[in-house]
Structures are given as C-alpha cells and as structure tokens.
Amino acid sequence: MIKYIIVDDEYIAHDIIKGYCDLLPNMELQKNCYDAIEALEYLNQHTVDLIFLDLNMPKLKGFEFLKTLSSPPKVIVTTAYKEFALEGYELNISDYLLKPFSFERFLKAINKVVGTKPTTKSTLVNEVDNAVKSIFLRSNKKYVQVSINDILYAEAAGNYTKVITISDTITIREKISDLLEVLPKENFLQVHKSFAIAVKHIQSIEGNRIFIQEHIVPIGKMYKANVNELLK
C-alpha cells in the first residue's frame, strides 16, 4: 500500500491526482493539503510514502517545505513552472510533472517511485530490495502490478512491447526503450534490437540463442558484446 498526500493550493489539481491514483491498486490518499503548512502539521503526526507537491503555494513554497523535512518521503513535484526542475532534482525528488500531465506520464512517475521502494539504507543488498520491487504496466484499459522479479524478458512488437513474466504475457503500448528506463539497469540486458532479458532468469546461452525457461531469445549481432560481458 502506498500512502500519499496531495499538497496543492488549487483544488482541481487534487481531483486530477486523486482520480489517477484511484485507477491504480494500492494507492491510499491520506490527506488533501491546500498549503505546505497544512502538510507540515500532518506530517508531524503521520508518516506517508509519497507526496504530490505543488511549488507555488501560500507562505511556504514547495521546495522550502521539502527542505524542512528531515527524512522526506518520495516526492513527485506537480507544477506549471518548468524552470525549477533542476533545483528539484538536487533535492532528490522522484519526478517532476508539468501541469497538465497525462495519465501515462503520471504512471511513469509512479513507477519511478514504486520501482525504488522501499527506501531502506541497505541498498547494497540488491537481492532483498528486489523482492519487493514492482511496477504498474498498462495493458488495454487495465493496470497490472508486476513484480520485477517475475519478468523473464520483454519483446518489442511494433508500437507495443510484450512483457513475458513467469506466469503471464502482458502487452503494453510502450516502446521497449521506455520500458527499460523504468526497470533496474543492473538486472536487465538488451540482447537484441527487439529483446531485453532479465539476467538472473537465463538458463543457458548457446550460440546466438538464450534459453529462459521454455522460451528462446535471439542475440543480435550488435548486442553480442553485451552478452559476452556476462560470460567473463
């Protein structure tokens, strides 16, 4: 469950974000805050996983507010101001959404948050971390939560990408390069113009083919070097 609050002085902005979150499983709105003071008061008593933060608000501006938090949760900035993105990333925000933003763009931001959850200090223990990592994939009108561990490989199919998991095949309307962006780099490897695989699911490599469970994935000429790296 991802507990979130919305901090924005315009109420319609709240409706949009809440509407988007309601389309996803596991998102739980804790409070609507109409300025940063309200948010501070709430966060003094409660903890949340995620804040949707507008920048231009009464009294305390978004970034000033963020600086006052000693251990800030994940933050997705939502604003009409293009010019503060850089400052935002310096403050370690997860994503920066320019109003108005589409659901697809919003989903990307959410995936950046859940893809890196939880924020324990022991990021060295990758394996443990991965056990809880998951992303939302949009298939038709549905949003499916997929554990990153379960993904075997992805295959490009025109404008779509097929994501093959242990139990399922999900077709999403996204380019394979976009998908790879939200997946952890160290675990996935592009082996062909149209194929990217989860390294740990490889069973064997033979010539220009990779065997993953009952699937066979080709290795592209250009990507052969990538695969050879693994065998060193």
Next chain:
Amino acid sequence: MVFVIDDLEFEATLFSFATIILIVIIGTRWIIREMKLVNELKNEKAKTELQHLKSQVNPHFFFNMLNNLYGLIEVDSKKAQGLVLKLSDMMRYSIYDGQNEFVSIQEEVEYLKNYIELHQMRYRKKIQITFDVNVQNETCKVTPLLFIILLENAFKHGVENLRENAFVKIDMSVKKREVRFSVENNFDATQEETKPGIGLKNLKRRLELSYPEKHYLSLFKNEDIYVSELIISLV
C-alpha cells in the same frame, strides 16, 4: 576723402557673401533633415520598445488554467466549456488587441473581469474581490494591458501568499479628462519582501513612453495592506 570701391573688389565681396548664404542654407537644410531622421529613429525605437514591453498573459497562469480545465472536463463539462470561452477571450485580447496602440476602455474592463473570475475559481479558500467600475466617458481609449499589471501583482503578492482572508478591492473611474484605477489588497506581512518585479518596471517604462507627463502612479504599503493607484490624463 572719396571712398571708392573698386568694381572688382565689390564683386568679390558679393560673391563671398552669396557663398556664405548658400552654405548656411544648405547647412540648415541638412541639419533639419538629420534632426528629422533622428526623431523618426527615436520614435521607431520607442515603438519597438513598447511592443517589447507589452505584457503577455503570465504563462504560469495559463498553464494552471489549462490544468484546471483538464480536470474540470471530466467533472463538470459545462463549467469547463465556460472556462474555455473565457480563456480564449483573454488569449485573443492579449495576443491581438494587446498589440494595438489603443483599445476601448470597455475591452480593458472585460479583460480584467475575466481575469478576476478565473482566479476566483482556482482556489478553495475564499477570496473577497470587489470590482467597482464607473464609466462616464464611453468613448475613452487607452493603451492596452496597463491595469492588469497592478491587478496581477495584487494576486501574486497578496492572494497567492495568504492562507485565508485574502481580499482585493478594485476601483476604476473613467471620466472625460482622466482614468483612475486603484487596487487595494492585503498581503502576508511576515513574509520577506520581494524586490519590485519586472512587471512594475515595465509598467513604469510603458507609461513614460505612452503617457509622458500625463500619468501618475503611486504605490503605497501600510502594515499588511498594499494600495496601487494609476491615474492617466486624457487631455
């Protein structure tokens, strides 16, 4: 003593005299032409500067409005339609009419009203806004988009920074000889002061160019109240 002027000498004097006159005439003409040219250039420069200074609607305001629209479409499409009309009126005015040298005072008033209405629907907090207009001179024409700068400031430094009890009081009176426009708003006095922005600087320069010696701008701050007043003489 007989004073004789030698014919030759006389001719020479006459000739040099004529030459001097000729040079003076040519010289004066040349100077007048140069001065005209300089003047024209000056005017041209002032015009381009004015064009440059003419404010477009604040882009953040537009994007926030678009976001509100985006959200409203699903919830209340009728209201969203109304918003689109207002927003396009404002854009049209600021993009096209805003380039004219003069606009009718009614158009200006309409623009200010739209701006106020759109702002009122943005926030959940209550804002008290009054706009009193008294037009006695219907044919009055003014330079476009001057007043909006003062109104924008009232929202930017007042309404947007207050958590509650924000008010903006606007008065406009249009008479035969002058236009008076004043905005009064409260602001958060505990917040650190911001430097006078580019908006006011531009407004001052534009007034100098469009209404030299014919305008009066006063900006007045008292505890948590800010009052700005602009008077333009039409004669």
